[in-house]
Amino acid sequence: MKAVNDERNEQATGALAGTRVVEWSAGRPGGYMGKLLRGLGAEVVLLEHSAADRVHAIDAGPVPQSALQTEVRARFLHGGKRSVRFDAAEPASVALREALLRRADILVLERPVRELEAAGMGPEDVAARHPHLVVVAITLAGLRPGARYLRAADLVVQAMAALPRGTPARVPNLEEHPPLKPGGYQADYTSGLAGANAALLGLQLRRRTGQGQLIDLSQQAVIASFMRMDIAYRTYDGGDGANIAGQTRLSPTGKFSTVWGLVPCRDGYFAFQASEQYQWDGLMRVMGDPDWAKGERFQDPIERFLYWDELEPHFIAWCMEHDKAEIFHAAQAEHVPVFPCYTIEELVQDEQQRARAFFVDLPLREHGAVVKLPNAVVHLETTPWRPSFDAPEPGADTAALARELGVEVKA
């Protein structure tokens, strides 16, 4: 009990202290949005049907070997939240939900819209019923007809925003290089982050108007918003010559350029950018001012891009004799943006991450493992982030919250 009270006291000092959030989510976007708000001090109450409902919400499957991973993911997403059992078929459960919404500031909705409607939680209805609420509905492509009932998945969100068309860019063969999604679940987490931003804007608006707001967050639009350079290449008729992403995916050489590249070296890969002449000059100093780079036509970024085939063998030959860490530090000493290509293992051991305590340890005692999970993604000096990986049992806070709100629920 002491630990719970300590955590609540810490919550009271967060930037969002006093903000009450109700979350009914079916996956990473809503769960991550709630996590972010909680991390900066909001009280977040999850509506959950059962333990199976939670597992289904945050993982597909079941795939037996990933059960532990699912549990850790639940602890990451739902740590520090409270949980209320919710069953739309039970009047007492609905009464508790409505009582929670009456005192809440923000409602996170991230479930298929048909399910929301069937449970009396259609976004428009709930916003009309509770006009003080900031309601954030996260869907694949928004709440308008034609999009409203589309089923979302991270891969599909990315596809509908054209992100895989630019990843990779400039491929040599379309058949062997299908459009590619970035690793992990970037669209899901970014949608959750955008949802948190939208909710905070909703609070700002409420402060100015006294009214809540229904915010229609389209995951497709969130990611399409990142594609602004590719879009501008179309709407500005800007030509394709120096377009890193390429207007068509096909590129005869498919090679990296001197503007930007990921280059093999002795122990892996490193990435560099030399879009400015001083950056290229610095890189050449690191390489010992080689004669092969001194030709007149290699002194301009566009020319180097065009004649890269001539430079490449020399460039790579040098890199293959050096380690990525060595190239990293030497190039940075010349103010050239060079970075080693880190695996996940290298990332968590990196000196900079350790110095900033970016990863925190979550020991899994029964399994003898320690998982390193991200701490704060943003640092507020006087109201810092409060990590928690203590996820409540589904429905654990039902009785306490019902008592607090004067609602009778089944034991």
Add this chain to the structure above:
Amino acid sequence: MTLPLEGIRVCDFSWVIAGPYATQFLGLMGAEVIKVESSMHTDINRRLPPAANAVLGPERSGLWQGLNLNKKSVTLNMREPQARELALELIKTCDIVIENFSFGQMEKFGLGWDDLKQAKPDIIYVTSSGLGRTGPYRSYVTFGPPLTAYTGLASITGQPGGRPERWVGGLWSDHQAATTSLFGLLAALEHRDRTGEGQMVEYSMCEAISGQLIEPLIEYGVTGEVPGPRGNLDPSMCPHNIYRAKGDDAWVAIAVQDDADWRRFREVVGGPEWWADSSLDTAAGRLARRAEIDAAVTEWTLRRTPQEAAAALQAANIAAGNVMTVEEVLADPVLRERGFWLEQDHPEVGRRTLAGIGWDMPAMENLPVQHAPLLGEHNWEVFVEQLGMDPERFGELVAANVIV
């Protein structure tokens, strides 16, 4: 219609992509954003393609303009002490200061956090750099694309078992970091509105990106195996891939997310007889035969356009979608109907369409869009009309290369 941030004033020292993307949101949401630039050292993006009609110039970049709508531009030569005084005077009228220079640059200007909180205690100061303000690499220079390699994201992006991918679309690291900074900024604003207390908000681009690699971090921690690129496959879903469809470079994304999905998927697609095998009723069984299943799915998708395949599957409540080209995104009726696209009418490049915002709310109906500012376009308005500078003094500062 009232916008969420009306009445908020922002002094914006940010440049390139991450900072300007964040401050454009603030401008579109009603804040007055004053961008502090210099004609002596312009934002690199003002000079980068895509340029209107392929003609480069400081007022022609589509990338820059797409990141700087609804802002004002003033130009100061920060090497001059008088410019620092002017900037400080401007900051005293603002609620938020934001910058994303390399570590230590604002301190060199005499505008670091210690200076600013003394000048205006309730100011919110948002500062970022590639690797953060602390730690041994804090001074390292950063641009978003190469930084992606350092964050771990590149190492898990690529064809299955292949090399890390050299490019993650959408200038991912910059945009994602900007979205992260907005979260801290808006939370700090909420705190200030409740308590009157300003504060510094700091973030590292690297942490913003690495902070979303949850599943690979968990996988590594639990199994001890270092995750690599998986292409479009998923460790717990099958089918889950981007499949070739009918048409030139046409592809459809399909994610069968659970066993109930699989049963409906089979009804829509039909599939070979062996799909009826009960061992495929669970994700584990399907994952064991992923290559065969994907080959059979491709037989089905190849006979349909991406739109036809996605429509048939979505009608059965299965997540599927056309892998859109950028041209298709621009023409997408759903995005058009929600008013996603922003139209600016720019004095030099004319009317141009630019990418908008991921969320929509009634307050955003008829969202005002001001064209990206010309370099120094608002010097007179901000210094003379708003800060009350004597016009003669303004002329002197222009002549002395302070306002440039």
